[in-house]
Amino acid sequence: MSIQWYPGHMTRAKKKAEEALEFNDLVIEVLDARIPGSSTNPMIESLRQARQRPHLKILNKSDLADPFITSQWLDYFNKQTHTVALSLSAKDIREVKKILLICQKLAPHRGTTVKPLRILIMGVPNVGKSTIINALKNKRIAKVGNEPAVTKMQQRIELNDHMILTDTPGMMWPKITNELDGIFLAASHTIGINAYDELETALSLYDVIKDTYPDILSAHYKIEFPFPKDEKFLEHIASARKFVIKKGELDIYKAAVTFLNDYRQGLIGKVSLESPSSRITMLQKINEGEGKK
Ligand SMILES: Nc1nc2c(ncn2[C@@H]2O[C@H](COP(=O)(O)OP(=O)(O)OP(=O)(O)O)[C@@H](O)[C@H]2O)c(=O)[nH]1
Numbered sequence: 001m002s003i004q005w006y007p008g009h010m011t012r013a014k015k016k017a018e019e020a021l022e023f024n025d026l027v028i029e030v031l032d033a034r035i036p037g038s039s040t041n042p043m044i045e046s047l048r049q050a051r052q053r054p055h056l057k058i059l060n061k062s063d064l065a066d067p068f069i070t071s072q073w074l075d076y077f078n079k080q081t082h083t084v085a086l087s088l089s090a091k092d093i094r095e096v097k098k099i100l101l102i103c104q105k106l107a108p109h110r111g112t113t114v115k116p117l118r119i120l121i122m123g124v125p126n127v128g129k130s131t132i133i134n135a136l137k138n139k140r141i142a143k144v145g146n147e148p149a150v151t152k153m154q155q156r157i158e159l160n161d162h163m164i165l166t167d168t169p170g171m172m173w174p175k176i177t178n179e180l181d182g183i184f185l186a187a188s189h190t191i192g193i194n195a196y197d198e199l200e201t202a203l204s205l206y207d208v209i210k211d212t213y214p215d216i217l218s219a220h221y222k223i224e225f226p227f228p229k230d231e232k233f234l235e236h237i238a239s240a241r242k243f244v245i246k247k248g249e250l251d252i253y254k255a256a257v258t259f260l261n262d263y264r265q266g267l268i269g270k271v272s273l274e275s276p277s278s279r280i281t282m283l284q285k286i287n288e289g290e291g292k293k
């Protein structure tokens with residue numbers, strides 16, 4: 001499933017981000033802790049590198065991710081040069097406040113009333129950028145919503161007299177060619193729903209979770225080993241929850257959306273879709289495939 005979802009405001013957002021990087025001292029890149037690799041936008045990375053700005057990676061929504069895998073990702077990122085990574089849940093204000101001290105350390109030459117520290121917050125859509133800003137400000141100042149592409153324009157927020165934050169619209173890149181990235185991003189609700197097939201995404205998500213978290217899947221959906229194959233799983237959900245279109249016909253589509261929402265809200269349990277090693281293996285396979293072409 002290759003995905004193209006690059007609404008017009010993102011072209012503008014990219015241009016504006018490029019301009020804003022000139023006047024900001026530091027970039028916070030917000031990732032989804034369940035998919036830190038897939039939610040790394042290569043376009044943001046190259047914009048940041050072009051300006052050589054120090055950066056902090058925040059693995060947000062850690063309340064939904066597998067803590068063991070999240071700590072592997074933190075080790076992985078923190079070993080990289082010029083990278084500081086932190087995991088948190090933007091719903092926990094105390095955790096969010098840790099960001100400020102780290103930012104101050106990353107740009108020690110700024111952070112006074114004369115030279116305020118200017119921080120640009122970037123990331124793919126719906127990862128919690130605006131929620132983090134609201135938590136830092138202790139006020140609902142940036143618009144937040146449970147769907148991708150809520151923020152459409154940059155918003156500059158004076159946190160205090162020595163720190164300025166800029167919220168940016170979530171950005172995708174023009175074409176997501178890596179199939180698993182597309183599935184992970186769509187499943188994790190970072191892509192507009194008209195750009196992917198929910199049934200296909202739910203089945204692919206099931207494929208991943210049944211291999212990596214069989215026990216919690218079994219417990220949540222009351223399924224036994226061997227697990228139902230493909231659509232049989234959705235039929236199981238539809239039948240258990242009485243999703244019917246008409247007598248004798250189950251509503252598989254509603255079951256697919258329910259499964260996606262269960263994952264998105266963490267109802268299944270704390271689930272991560274990729275670890276540093278699974279990502280490296282996936283990228284190696286892609287490279288080998290391309291080498292054979
Ligand atoms: N469970 C959980 N939900 C979160 C967390 N952070 C944000 N959310 C939810 O994620 C959704 C998206 O949050 P936003 O802050 O609007 O995300 P954004 O990155 O600004 O999104 P765009 O403006 O669309 O790019 C909202 O429903 C938030 O309540 C978190 O740490 N944990």
Ligand SMILES: [Mg+2]
Nearest residue numbers: 129130150151
């Ligand atoms: Mg936003």
